[in-house]
Amino acid sequence: MDTAAELESFLRYLRSERQCSEHTLASYRRDLERLSRYAADNNLAGWDAIMPRDVRAFVAGAHREGLSGKSIQRLLSAIRTFYRFLNREGLCARNPGLGISAPRAPRRLPKTLDADQVGQLMQIPVSDAVSARDCAMMELLYSSGLRLAELVSLDLGDIDFRDASLVVTGKGRKTRMLPVGGKALAALDVWLDWRPGLVRGEDPALFVSSRGGRISTRAVQQRLEHWGRHQATEGQVHPHRLRHSFASHLLESSGDLRAVQELLGHADIATTQVYTHLDFQHLADVYDRAHPRARKKK
Incomplete structure (x- = not known):
């Protein structure tokens, strides 16, 4: 063979x-x-x-x-x-991978930013096309809970400013419509004023690199790392951390797990349920700090 x-x-x-x-x-x-x-x-x-x-x-x-x-x-x-x-295809009569399990992986809760940290991160000085683009990317990641690949795949026609929404293609080529917040729309509006000076030709990409073509996933990661350092954000800033923050803040405010599942594009609600553990962890921390008999005093 x-x-x-x-x-x-x-x-x-x-x-x-x-x-x-x-x-x-x-x-x-x-x-x-x-x-x-x-x-x-x-x-x-x-x-x-x-x-x-x-x-x-x-x-x-x-x-x-x-x-x-x-x-x-x-x-x-x-x-x-x-x-x-x-x-x-008739090339093998067995499946040797069946019935074999992997070692149990420890469950890691996603790291998030709180609302104040998000606000501080987003207050970046917009003075040129690159900073306007970066601000719009970060606002959109947090506003709509996008995956990194979904962000870079967006085209100009995917954003509807009148309806304050966007259409994105996620995992498994499944499309979903998402709301876009006012802060993100305002940042996008500023970016679109700068975009013609950066784009090369008729590229339909919403976000382009300094070379004029569609921005790469690695470039987005590098730009977020840059702004995380610049804004003195605690811990590393990366696209998925903004997505985690979006999910956690929305679930904490609404308690609607199904809605968060739909917005994130999770096929299985068990994937979304990790955010309920995160929310409980926050509540437990508040309890430990506030309840007079929560801990033994030193």
Whole structure:
């Protein structure tokens, strides 16, 4: 069996039929190439030669090397999905990834900014196209709870100023309509006045780089890190931290978990429920500080 050819065929299937993003495809490639190297090192001749015991040993080795429980879960998911494809194509009769579990990953609560920290971060001095763009990006991330990939994929036509809304394409190519807050609309208005001096040609991207083309995800991360330092924000500022803050603040004020799920674009409400734990943690901290019999006094 030509293992490289089968892997490329699988990636084409993911791209064309399941419409996976390039980021997802790169993750699948990396994980399955890792398995392929393990098979070659252990004289396993092709995908069909890999047994459940081999996958267990492979996973155990990855864990010993320091791979996190979450990364191993992703690794096993890639293996199972790949073998389902091989089964469907008649290239393999078994799925050696079934029934194998990853080490339990510790649940990490997302780090957020409180409302005052968000307000301080957003008060950046707008004096040119780059600062106007950065301000608009940060306001929009926090206003609508966007993922980083969703932000950079926005085009000019995706924003409706009259309706104060935007249409975004999220994971699984699913589109959703989101409200846009007044502060974000005002920041976007300022940015759009500066944008013609920065954009190259007829690029439809809402946010462009200093070179004039659609801004990259890495550039957005770097700009937020820059402003986090400039505004003396506690902890690292990154796009997902603003998304976490959006979700936490909205849930704390409304208590409507389903609405927050819809706004975030989560397919499973269990993903959104992490913010209920975050909200409880905040309440517990308040209780500890305020209740006269909450703690033993020193």
